Amino acid sequence: MYDKIKFLTAGDSAIVMEFGNTIEKKINAKISAVVENLKEKKIDGILDILPTYRSILINYDPVKISYGEMVEILKGLNKSNKDNKSDEVRLIEIPTLYGREYGPDIEFVAENANLSVDEVIKIHSGTDYLVYMMGFMPGFTYLGGLDERIVTPRLKSPRLKIEAGSVGIAANQTGMYPLESPGGWQLIGRTPLKLYDDTKEPPVFIQAGDYIRYVPITKEEYDEIEKEVEKDSYKISIKKVKRGDLHE
Structure with a gap:
């Protein structure tokens, strides 16, 4: 500083x-x-x-x-501005289906870290991530706090198409793709939530300063949440928590 x-x-x-x-x-x-x-x-x-x-x-x-x-x-x-920052922050839970076609690079992340896929999921979902900033497209999150054990280099050749909602790792960062786009992050999972929705105001429900918690879900849960999201009946978990209760 x-x-x-x-x-x-x-x-x-x-x-x-x-x-x-x-x-x-x-x-x-x-x-x-x-x-x-x-x-x-x-x-x-x-x-x-x-x-x-x-x-x-x-x-x-x-x-x-x-x-x-x-x-x-x-x-x-x-x-x-006083240095005694608020004791409460917004914590947003992101239901995430890890692995398979939803996270095709999770095996590489595990191999690179000399861990099992289950261990990678446990580590990735066991941290609450600070949203440092938003970019390079509307709703793309740059999150801090990735565990050093699962730090993984970017893909050598970027994909031309990454599905919206994909969760990835690039070096010591993790984040989510709000829209379908090219990209070079290692994909480990996907959320059924709409991270960018131009029918809503604001179109992005995440903002810098929030914390993100990834919650592992099954394929059945993914499909059910996806249906609720399409019907606009799914309630995103956004709550105020004390900083001391975060998993950092």
Whole structure:
């Protein structure tokens, strides 16, 4: 973490607020606090707020607010944020069918780690993952906290088609594909949930700062949840929990 936050220009209508040059929960907590504060303030002229691993990109209307005014506002928000972060966070449970055609690379992950497939599933689903940021497409989650035992390199040749809902591993990260797309992550499972739904507002129910818990399910449970999702009758488990109750 930097001793002093950096403010960088990004064109003539955006500013980057950079907190450090490493991926750390402490940095992410400060980013989440500033983003929440910015949203609460509803400052006229701010068009969009995009948090990343170690910075925030703020798009603004230079006709309504200047770069200098933006910097002063952001400095004030950062000073007003207390280090005693909230004791509660949102925990979202993601039902996941591991292996078979839903996770075709899980055997490779197990072999690479010198573990059994069941051990990989137990390890992967035994951690609550912090959502550091969203990208490279709407709803794609970049999660921190992957157990070192199942760290696995990306595919040597990316797939041209990955099914929506696929759960994967790439190096020391895990995450989910919200839409069908190409990709190079090792696929270990799939969720029947719609991670991106343009009929909903907002279309993505996960946000940076949330925690994700993967819950192993059977093929029968997958099919049943998939039917409920299609009928829009499935209730996603999103609850407030104390940080001390997380599995990290």
